[in-house]
Amino acid sequence: MFAPFAFARPTHLQDAVDRLAAGGAQVHAGGTDLLGCLRDHVFSVDTLVSLSSIEGLSGIREKGDGGLVIGALTTISEIAGHPEIRRRYPVLAQAAAEVGSPQLRNQGTLGGNLCQKPRCWYYRGDFPCLRKGGYKCFAVNGENQYHCIFGGANCFIVHPSDTAPALVALDAEVQTIGPRGSRRIPVAGLHMPPAENPTRETVLESGEILVEILVPPPADGLYSAYRKIRTRRAWDFAIAGCALALAMDGTRVRDCRVVLSGAAPIPWRSRETEEVLRGAVLDDAAIREASEAVVATAQPMSKNGYKVPLFKGMIEEELRKALEA
Ligand SMILES: Cc1cc2nc3c(=O)[nH]c(=O)nc-3n(C[C@H](O)[C@H](O)[C@H](O)COP(=O)(O)OP(=O)(O)OC[C@H]3O[C@@H](n4cnc5c(N)ncnc54)[C@H](O)[C@@H]3O)c2cc1C
Numbered sequence: 001m002f003a004p005f006a007f008a009r010p011t012h013l014q015d016a017v018d019r020l021a022a023g024g025a026q027v028h029a030g031g032t033d034l035l036g037c038l039r040d041h042v043f044s045v046d047t048l049v050s051l052s053s054i055e056g057l058s059g060i061r062e063k064g065d066g067g068l069v070i071g072a073l074t075t076i077s078e079i080a081g082h083p084e085i086r087r088r089y090p091v092l093a094q095a096a097a098e099v100g101s102p103q104l105r106n107q108g109t110l111g112g113n114l115c116q117k118p119r120c121w122y123y124r125g126d127f128p129c130l131r132k133g134g135y136k137c138f139a140v141n142g143e144n145q146y147h148c149i150f151g152g153a154n155c156f157i158v159h160p161s162d163t164a165p166a167l168v169a170l171d172a173e174v175q176t177i178g179p180r181g182s183r184r185i186p187v188a189g190l191h192m193p194p195a196e197n198p199t200r201e202t203v204l205e206s207g208e209i210l211v212e213i214l215v216p217p218p219a220d221g222l223y224s225a226y227r228k229i230r231t232r233r234a235w236d237f238a239i240a241g242c243a244l245a246l247a248m249d250g251t252r253v254r255d256c257r258v259v260l261s262g263a264a265p266i267p268w269r270s271r272e273t274e275e276v277l278r279g280a281v282l283d284d285a286a287i288r289e290a291s292e293a294v295v296a297t298a299q300p301m302s303k304n305g306y307k308v309p310l311f312k313g314m315i316e317e318e319l320r321k322a323l324e325a
Pocket residue numbers: 026027028029030031032033034035036072073076098099100101104107108109110111112113114115116117160161162163204208209210211235236237238
């Protein structure tokens with residue numbers, strides 16, 4: 001059962017910003033995450049502000065510099081199937097194709113995917129957890145098999161989005177509009193680490209709307225890929241995943257980003273792995289070293305130690321695929 005709420009469908013962005021800034025309101029995009037939260041009483045709202053009648057928020061277009069602009073209301077299906085994204089940014093197309101199920105990809109949007117709430121069963125359940133403004137993280141001494149092994153601090157969720165790690169790997173940015181005007185935020189800085197504030201998922205301020213996602217032109221020699229491991233083959237979130245973006249000169253890695261999913265409360269850049277790979281010739285020795293480095297700083301909890309060999313093996317397999325590509 002839903003608690004009652006009002007539903008507004010403004011036709012102008014500024015009107016949406018004003019309605020959101022008034023408080024007690026939330027953006028409604030595809031609703032695939034939001035409506036579940038409301039139905040399950042994870043939180044409540046006075047008003048949902050739909051973006052669906054505002055022109056220009058969906059679609060994919062080329063930027064003058066060779067990059068892409070993706071409207072925040074663009075569906076996940078459109079991203080997964082877009083020929084230019086598949087050709088030039090396989091990591092993003094592959095990550096989008098791994099989201100949920102065809103129904104969720106048809107209805108869910110990229111903006112909603114980046115801003116969705118975590119899937120922790122204590123957060124979603126009837127527990128006064130820290131993220132809901134309560135007093136502790138119940139995963140610490142509880143059922144923590146799907147929780148994080150990096151970056152936990154005071155709350156041990158894993159960040160749920162598949163597209164966010166891919167966009168961090170591609171060094172994408174988001175353009176927002178809010179009560180204090182417009183700003184650009186790197187996707188790498190969009191998500192709030194729990195040590196800074198465990199009750200917020202993003203750094204977006206009250207009333208701030210994500211308008212578009214800007215993806216820079218692909219680096220010369222870019223190899224990119226997304227891998228997701230989950231307990232079921234569909235309708236499920238990553239227990240371990242990685243987005244790779246390797247700028248290659250032949251077999252030498254000129255530059256790279258390695259971003260983990262299912263690992264930490266935010267998309268997790270494995271700087272240790274990047275350090276091993278940057279400047280290295282991608283051979284057996286480098287791949288072995290990188291797969292050790294990816295788990296070097298892991299801090300598994302009582303029931304998720306299985307993630308350590310999982311990440312290690314996954315990075316090794318993914319780097320071998322890059323070598324053979
Ligand atoms: C069974 C199930 C399985 C799923 N599996 C996956 C999965 O494997 N991988 C995955 O990544 N996701 C998964 N999801 C989560 C979700 O469906 C997707 O992330 C989807 O893309 C969310 O988009 P939406 O448009 O429906 O967001 P909504 O539900 O409309 O919004 C989600 C949140 O983002 C905020 N928001 C939305 N758009 C904006 C915006 N433009 N600016 C500011 N805030 C905004 C909303 O206020 C809300 O808090 C799953 C969901 C379900 C129910």
